[in-house]
Amino acid sequence: MADLPHGIRRAFRLALGRPPIEQEVDAEIDFHLEMRAAELVERGMAPEAALAEARRRFGDTHEWGMAMSEVDRERVARSERAEWLSDLRQDLHFGARSALRSPLFTLLAVVTLALGIGANAAVFGVVKSVLLDALPYADADRLVRVYGRFLDGSNDRGPLSAGTVTDIAARQRSFVGTAAFATLPRESILEGDEPRVVQVEWAEPKLFRVLGVKAALGRTLRDDDAVGDTAFTVMVTYAAWQQLLGGDPGVVGGTIDINGITRTVAGVLPRGFVGPGGDADFYYPLDVRLLLRDPISARGSGWLGVVGRLKPGVTVDGARRDVAAIGADLAREYPRDNGSITLSTVPLRDSMVGDTRTPLLVLMASAGLVLLITCANLAGALLSRTISRRKEFAVRMALGAGRGRLVRQLLTESALLAIAGGVAGIALAEGGLAMLRRLASRALPSYAELSLDPGALLFTFVLALCTGIAFGLVPALSARRSNTQATLRDESRSATESRPSRRLRGVLVAAQIALCVSLLAGAGLLIRSLAALTSASLGFNAGGVLSVNVQLPADRYRSLEEQENFFEQLEERLRGLPGVTGVADATALPTAVMQRNGIRVIGAPPPPDNVLPFALYAGVSDDYFRTLGIPLRSGRTFGPQDGPDGPPTIIISESMARRFWPKGDALGAQMRMGPDPNSTPLTVVGIVGDVRNDPTRPDAEPITYAPARQDVRQSRFLLVRTSGDPLALVRPFRGVLTALDPSVPMRDAMALSAFLSDGLTGRRRPVVLMSAFGALALLLASVGVYAMFAAMAAAREREFGIRVALGSTRREIAALVLRQGAVWMLAGLVGGAAGVVVVARLVSGLLYGVRPLDPVALGITLLTVVACALVALLVPVRRATRVDPITTLR
Amino acid sequence: MDLLKGTLDVLVLKALTWGPRHGYAVARWIEDATTGQLQVEDGALYHALHRLEKQGWVESEWGVSEANRRARYYTLTRAGRRQLAAKTATWTRYAEAVFAALRTA
Numbered sequence: 001m002a003d004l005p006h007g008i009r010r011a012f013r014l015a016l017g018r019p020p021i022e023q024e025v026d027a028e029i030d031f032h033l034e035m036r037a038a039e040l041v042e043r044g045m046a047p048e049a050a051l052a053e054a055r056r057r058f059g060d061t062h063e064w065g066m067a068m069s070e071v072d073r074e075r076v077a078r079s080e081r082a083e084w085l086s087d088l089r090q091d092l093h094f095g096a097r098s099a100l101r102s103p104l105f106t107l108l109a110v111v112t113l114a115l116g117i118g119a120n121a122a123v124f125g126v127v128k129s130v131l132l133d134a135l136p137y138a139d140a141d142r143l144v145r146v147y148g149r150f151l152d153g154s155n156d157r158g159p160l161s162a163g164t165v166t167d168i169a170a171r172q173r174s175f176v177g178t179a180a181f182a183t184l185p186r187e188s189i190l191e192g193d194e195p196r197v198v199q200v201e202w203a204e205p206k207l208f209r210v211l212g213v214k215a216a217l218g219r220t221l222r223d224d225d226a227v228g229d230t231a232f233t234v235m236v237t238y239a240a241w242q243q244l245l246g247g248d249p250g251v252v253g254g255t256i257d258i259n260g261i262t263r264t265v266a267g268v269l270p271r272g273f274v275g276p277g278g279d280a281d282f283y284y285p286l287d288v289r290l291l292l293r294d295p296i297s298a299r300g301s302g303w304l305g306v307v308g309r310l311k312p313g314v315t316v317d318g319a320r321r322d323v324a325a326i327g328a329d330l331a332r333e334y335p336r337d338n339g340s341i342t343l344s345t346v347p348l349r350d351s352m353v354g355d356t357r358t359p360l361l362v363l364m365a366s367a368g369l370v371l372l373i374t375c376a377n378l379a380g381a382l383l384s385r386t387i388s389r390r391k392e393f394a395v396r397m398a399l400g401a402g403r404g405r406l407v408r409q410l411l412t413e414s415a416l417l418a419i420a421g422g423v424a425g426i427a428l429a430e431g432g433l434a435m436l437r438r439l440a441s442r443a444l445p446s447y448a449e450l451s452l453d454p455g456a457l458l459f460t461f462v463l464a465l466c467t468g469i470a471f472g473l474v475p476a477l478s479a480r481r482s483n484t485q486a487t488l489r490d491e492s493r494s495a496t497e498s499r500p501s502r503r504l505r506g507v508l509v510a511a512q513i514a515l516c517v518s519l520l521a522g523a524g525l526l527i528r529s530l531a532a533l534t535s536a537s538l539g540f541n542a543g544g545v546l547s548v549n550v551q552l553p554a555d556r557y558r559s560l561e562e563q564e565n566f567f568e569q570l571e572e573r574l575r576g577l578p579g580v581t582g583v584a585d586a587t588a589l590p591t592a593v594m595q596r597n598g599i600r601v602i603g604a605p606p607p608p609d610n611v612l613p614f615a616l617y618a619g620v621s622d623d624y625f626r627t628l629g630i631p632l633r634s635g636r637t638f639g640p641q642d643g644p645d646g647p648p649t650i651i652i653s654e655s656m657a658r659r660f661w662p663k664g665d666a667l668g669a670q671m672r673m674g675p676d677p678n679s680t681p682l683t684v685v686g687i688v689g690d691v692r693n694d695p696t697r698p699d700a701e702p703i704t705y706a707p708a709r710q711d712v713r714q715s716r717f718l719l720v721r722t723s724g725d726p727l728a729l730v731r732p733f734r735g736v737l738t739a740l741d742p743s744v745p746m747r748d749a750m751a752l753s754a755f756l757s758d759g760l761t762g763r764r765r766p767v768v769l770m771s772a773f774g775a776l777a778l779l780l781a782s783v784g785v786y787a788m789f790a791a792m793a794a795a796r797e798r799e800f801g802i803r804v805a806l807g808s809t810r811r812e813i814a815a816l817v818l819r820q821g822a823v824w825m826l827a828g829l830v831g832g833a834a835g836v837v838v839v840a841r842l843v844s845g846l847l848y849g850v851r852p853l854d855p856v857a858l859g860i861t862l863l864t865v866v867a868c869a870l871v872a873l874l875v876p877v878r879r880a881t882r883v884d885p886i887t888t889l890r
Numbered sequence: 891m892d893l894l895k896g897t898l899d900v901l902v903l904k905a906l907t908w909g910p911r912h913g914y915a916v917a918r919w920i921e922d923a924t925t926g927q928l929q930v931e932d933g934a935l936y937h938a939l940h941r942l943e944k945q946g947w948v949e950s951e952w953g954v955s956e957a958n959r960r961a962r963y964y965t966l967t968r969a970g971r972r973q974l975a976a977k978t979a980t981w982t983r984y985a986e987a988v989f990a991a992l993r994t995a
Contacts, residue, residue: 028913028936028962029936031955031959031960032913034959035914035955036914059931060933061933064933067937072943078944
């Protein structure tokens, strides 16, 4: 520091020379040496010898001087700390007193802050648990998942075949280990006194090693568990252990019966464990090598997912290139099976977070905007309070309080308010999260636990403190600028607002309007999008339809005929129930069809580059289309002639017909489905209306329907149409099923319309929340506008009195007030326009059927804001025009 | 004679019982009161003064000396007076005990 240029020293007011403590110590030592030398001279010593003797008696002056300075520095530091603390205590005391002196203001401020901070705490709680908290695996950031991407664009995150999985494991150079698992748990029956449908997931035993998960009880699966067809072991998840097996600690080593097969429990998985394939109750050991024996199951059909743990030093990008290269090799080696897909690699968290990231970030941004508005609003309110308290500050300054001390006092007051608001906000957020937990568990990744943990609480506390400083700083600095003498002397004008303070308040109001417009525009766009989503027809009529999943025990219904007979009998009896107008079954519910098959049109040229196009696939019974109200466009629906011995038939959707038979000759045409180019040709016997399988997309994906008689399954969704309330049918349905066979369980009985609306919950929630935030912002901004005009009008009351006395009309006075405020409102709207562009880009990924700059949404937003602002300014403007010159000028 | 540990602090406190003094005056008083028997560097004495100030037993203030020079004056605080009383009692008991023991022939 000693060699800083002089200019810099002056600019930063750095002390020249040594600090005062050392100077004082030097002076003290000098004084002592002089006195001692003088004493010795008096006793007859020569002056020079006397000084030397004085030094000798003192000891090492440098050493002692350093020691003394050190002691002094410690003393000064300690007293400064004590003083700071006592100041803080005084500030807090004073702040609390001044808060209690104006209880209404304090209450309003705390409520406003609670809303602003609570909204942020709640949203942050969700964001943290979904996007930030650790996945239930060891070192989860090093885990990735490999997907098959269908080149025709129908599926970016598709499953892989056993052959592909094996080749990835053998050829990769990026992973410590990889493990395969079924992408979807399967329904099975846990036998017992009351048979239960449970979810069973197949996974390679090494999956638990790759994920770094240890058993809570017993052990995880071992490689030899999967060998051969003799060792039947099973892993139980914590939830299944608790709910299905009664939490019995002796379960390890015991047996359970699933689908007629007795299996030994190897261990219980830890609480909170969720597999990368989704929620499941039981894990079976999977041996991929068994699948390789059969050519079709080896490469032709894909139902596996792969996770891998990156080697130290390997990045996700590196692994992505490695895996993509393997994918390209496989496409060359197996053009028939792998020619239509590429391999993509994504971090496991991204794969599990799914579609919730963007809505959550949008919500977080909205909550942040609300907090900004809260800050601007409170800053404005505190500003007027500071103005009315100017006298108090002037007196305190006259009594010796420094300006810095005053600023600190005001900041302490606002921080106190903010912390009180933060505490109330946490209570609000807890309530809000409890509500979200009930409402939306389906729409969030299943590993997310919505709660305010210490991290979220800390975030809230810091947020509250920053908020307090943010909204307290502006008024505190303006209080510092005020002129003590003038304020104390000049009583009559103490209510007048200074010009900079007025401008500051204008800027604050403009900022609130701008933020409010941005937020409302975002909410408006989402509302419009949701409306478009829910109003457009899905292509079928879900009203009045009950859907029930029925699963046949495999050991009791072994042959396809037995299975088919059971469902035919069940449906026949259901048709006899009162009120029932239609009964059908399907392999998957509409909007939830998962299976896609490769399509080869016979007679059409092979697809370019051997890239097979895919179409959705469902097996349906004869009455499916009639029961769901899906219109038949041409040809016929299925009938008894489409039995297992009849010629294989297929019904396709309109968009399917348009896409594959552009000349309109689909009916009667033939096609092949699946990986085998020599499979039996299917004849198109009917064309039906489109059904939008993904309700969040405007266009309908091509669908193929096969007759249930030719694609017999043990697990089916029964669809029963009734003239009354579909849920009233659940009990009669159960009665019919039990009468037929009491060992057959049913599950997921629900109204089809409720199922559809559940599917939209994930879309609806951000819209509802953002609208709530928008309403809050509107309210806050309106209060801000009101406060600005009220203060402006009050400040110029005398002037208005004089003007009225001199002959101004009310209209002229009103115009005067409006003109002053309108400038800021206009500035706010202009700022809002800029904000809208940013917000529109942010939400564009969530929009459906609406353009980001949708004129209707933006127009309504603008009108709403302007209308609210007009209402807010009406009262103060009216009051200004009612000024009575006699009272104001007295 | 070398100084026993803690002795210097008591002597410094004692030196200030008659009112504010600067460091040199304290040094002179100790020399006079102990008839020059104690060997102590003046620096150690000043160090003791600053330590006692940090403890809160003395306070210091700059003033003007008899010779019209700026000097740092030390004053005993209330806590310092209590400390001196306590230390004096301890020292007296200690010295008496040692003295009594050494006298038994």
